[in-house]
Amino acid sequence: MPIYNDIIKTLNIKVDNLESIDYAFKNNHSYYFIKLVSRGVFCPRCGRYITRIQTYDSISLNHSIFISHHTTVIYKRRRYICPLCRVTESEPNPFQSSHPKLTNETVKNVLILLKDYNQTFSMVARKTNLSPTIVQTIFDEHVQIKRKPLSEAICIDEFYFSRKAENKYSCLLINFKNGMVIDVLPSRKKANLRSYFRNIPQHERERVKYVSMDLYDNCRDIVKIYLPYALICADRFHIMKIINNALNRIRCDVMNKYSENKKSDEYYLLKHKNNLLFKNSLDINDTKSDRNRHFKMRYTEGQTLDMILEIDSKLKEAYDLKELYCIFCEANVDIDFRKELLETVIVEYKLSDIEYMRNIAMTLENWEEEIINSFHIYDGRKLSNGPIEGRNRIVKIILRLANGYTNFNRFRNRLLYVLNKHETYSEQILDVHKIRKTGTPKKKR
Ligand SMILES: [Zn+2]
Structure with missing residues (x-):
């Protein structure tokens, strides 16, 4: 039966255990009719070896291994009967999963497909000819x-x-160090963070030397208490984002002043060339010029940026403050001098005429120590939330594709499963009680 080799393999049947196999194809759907060799079983009650067949059950199993068409295995399963106890026992088989209607290979296939973050439960369900609920159940189990x-x-x-x-x-x-997700926490609220860290054994908490975080006071307070030996580092890139947001607001304010004349040079520059404001000045190209359609002239990036900064003094001031922070981050200096530099940055922001920037001065002051800490080197790199950035992108994709999750526990497992490359599924069925109970009940209509 060489043409059946593939299917026999995916069903995990040893050739000498197969009595017959037959095939039918109808409406883009494959059917395999399978019967195993009669080998008898042990009576579950008296332990006697029994070979008397009472009946055959016809069991239909979804065997989703081909994306192109659906496959069903129709298995003629023997039921033996003990002549003494009258107890019946079905013959064992190597392909039926603990889900009554699915083969082992189908379950495995579902779990492999779900490892890809681009797949939702519904997509996997369509591919495997199962319902989304069953796919979720397989995942939870x-x-x-x-x-x-x-x-x-x-x-x-x-x-x-x-x-x-x-x-x-x-x-x-x-x-x-390795970007591996340790855990996904359900909440950022202080009480939740507290109970989370409190439940981690003390010796493990005391091992943590560095914690990099966004500027979130609640988190800092909790870390100080529960990770007592950790140096808290504020994420420099997060601060950069805040500064860029402020710069962008000022750009919009200035641009709106020119919005009545949308053909003006000022409006054009602020609207279409604003990316130059946010670029690191070291990356601004001053040698290569490009033809500008609005001005019908050739300009370098540097020349265009100069024109933008001439439009408004406030914009120029905000830009200079942004650059000052960049210089502070990139300066190759020791910790003591870095502290002095940060003091200077804070003073400049405080003295600004722009309210947004004065507010940032307060943030910088509030997180001064943690910002300086982030320049410590660990494993050859300065500390930051850099390793999180790529992960965050995947989290967003998963949430967007699924149109949100309502069950946090399921979402948490999915994230850990997808984000940690070597994470694998359990061969055994696990208790789903814990996962299901926190699902938000559907609203009654
Ligand atoms: Zn018996």
Whole structure:
């Protein structure tokens, strides 16, 4: 039966255990009719070896291994009967999973497909000819991932989870060294963070040496208490984002002044060339010129940027302050001198005429120590939430494709399963009670 080799292999049947196999194809659907060799079983009650067949059950199993068409295995299963006890027992088979209607290979296939973050439960369901609910059930039963141990250097970052959930923001905990996700926390609220860290054994908490985080006071307070030996580092890139946001607001304010004449040079520059404001000045090209359609002239990036900065003195001031922070970040100096530099930066921001910038001065002051800490080197790199950035992007994709999740535990398992490359599923079926109960009940109509 060489043409059946593939199917026999995916069903895990040894050739000498196969009595017959037949095939039919109808409406783009494959059917395999399978019967195993009669080998008898042991009576579950008296232990006697029994070979008397009472009946055959016809069992239909979804065997989703080909994307192009659906496959069903129709298995003629023997039921033996003990002549003494009258107890019946079905013959064992190597392909039926613990899900009554699915083969082992189907379950495996579902779990492999779900490892890809571009796949939603519904997409996998369509591909495997199953219902989304069954796909979710398979996932819940086989993927329940435990927290990883805390590492020496960790990053904490919040992300937007769901508008419908009790906790709108969740947190990612990541190992700074290898980017592995340690855990996904359901909430960024102080009480939740406290109970989370309190439940981690003390010796493990005391091992943490560095924690990089966004500028979130609640998180800082909790880390100070529960990770007592950790140096807290404020993420420099997050601060850069705040400064850029302020610069962008000023750009918009200035641009709106020219909005009545949308053909003006000023409006054109602020609207279409604003990316130059946010670029690091070291990356601004001053040698290569490009033809500008608006001016019908050739300009370099540097010349265009100069024109933008001449439009408004406030914009120029905001830009210079942004650059000052960049210089502070990039300066190759020791910690003591870095402290002095940061003091200078704060003073300049405080003296600004722009309210946004004065507000940033307060933030910088509030996080002064943590900003300086972030220049410590660990594992050859300065500490930051850099390792989180790429992960955050995947989190967003997963949430967007699924149109949000309502069950946080399922979402947490999915993230850990997808984001940690070597994470795998359990072969055994796990208790789903814990996962299901926190699902938000559907609203009654
Ligand atoms: Zn018996």
